[in-house]
Amino acid sequence: MTRLYWMWQHFQAQRRWHKALMQGLKDNWDKPINEARLVCFDMEMTGLNPKCDQIVSIGCVVIEHGALQMGQADHIFLRINGSVGQSAVIHKIHDHHLDNALSPQQAFAWWCQKMEGSVAVAHHGKLDFSFLSMLAKELDGEGFKLPWIDTLLLEKHRLDRSERPIMNGDLTLAESRRRYHLPEFSAHSALSDALACGELLLAQIACQGAQTHKVHQFLRG
Template sequence: MNLFQWLRPVVKKTPLDEHQKQRLAALPGGAVLDERPLRQQRWVVLDLETSGLNMNRDQVLSIGAVVIEDGAIDLGQLFECTIQRVDHKLSPAVLIHGLAPSAIAAGSEPVAALLDFMEFVGDSPVLAFHAPFDQHMLARALKESLDYRLQHTFFDVAEIAPMLCEQANLRKAGLDDWTRHFGLHAEERHHASADALVTAELALILFSHARRQGIDSPARLEQSLSQWRRRMQTHSF
């Protein structure tokens, strides 16, 4: 056993039944980004609540997601689920996400919850604020519970916003900073579905800025972000 294996918690895997194996086999991979207009792309906007910020030891406790389709938030396509963690202990993170151990113990079984969520995602690209964290945590949960390799494209709204709105001078700002900048109102923060919804509202504003700057497809958005990252790295030296 190497050091990284020792640092990770031992996860007791629940064997998949035949129906779950069929559902797993039917899950699509992430679609290749193309030149369709941004408003014609279905997007899944994701937010996770976790037991902490350690990407090797902490666990996903709840998933909230909303869909952007046809250029608008589709409130008919919402996903919200608390994941059962029978060995979860009270931690300082409960003061942020508000999920008591009793609620987590009564949540959905991880295999069922993660299969439901990936069926909800389909082959859509995923948007999240500070997406690398959500991507890593979700990928780890999927690997541990389903032995599934996450292949979907993730876009980080925390990168898209400063790239498109450099005049705001909010390069390293948080979600609250950007919601205030655009005059958005978050009903509830640090709740997965509420955070996903306000992130989706922010994304729609940013897509409008992108179109005005000639960035009107998922492929062009990905390319622009790659160029912006290289420019930021050059300027940091």
């Protein structure tokens, strides 16, 4: 989608938080990727269906001036209805971890604040944004669309160009990182996955020699 489309979305946005998210996109649209402010984020959920499953954790890591800003890395837990159930086997977050968690409304406000002035980055962000849009609709009566930089889609594009067959599992975060000789990481933790995503993006940019490419050349969604 074109800049005109997203600038129209910015103009049309009714909610303050939505307009702020779109402003971050507008501010960074034409910046070289190594000069933009990016926020890599990841979420852990009780399942994969945004209509019935819930977010239990969000992690964010900032990239500024082409480098990870570890002092700005942060994560939160969310209070949910019911129990995390069998999803705890995957993300290791149990019900007692959520005793002092933020409410969904507080958590969404926290995420929006983290994203102010920034462009979002995620690995397979379509899933994350489907949950965030559903949450926004439940809290404020309005979902939203927002383009993001997707490290999974960047990697798929690179493999497609190389005419290399893409096998099952090739586009996971862990397998994508291995092709750039990045170290192993502790998967299924929102903060460590956000960091792993950020490291992967920087490796992808360096491998392509794309440090001066404009942000909008990386956007999906």
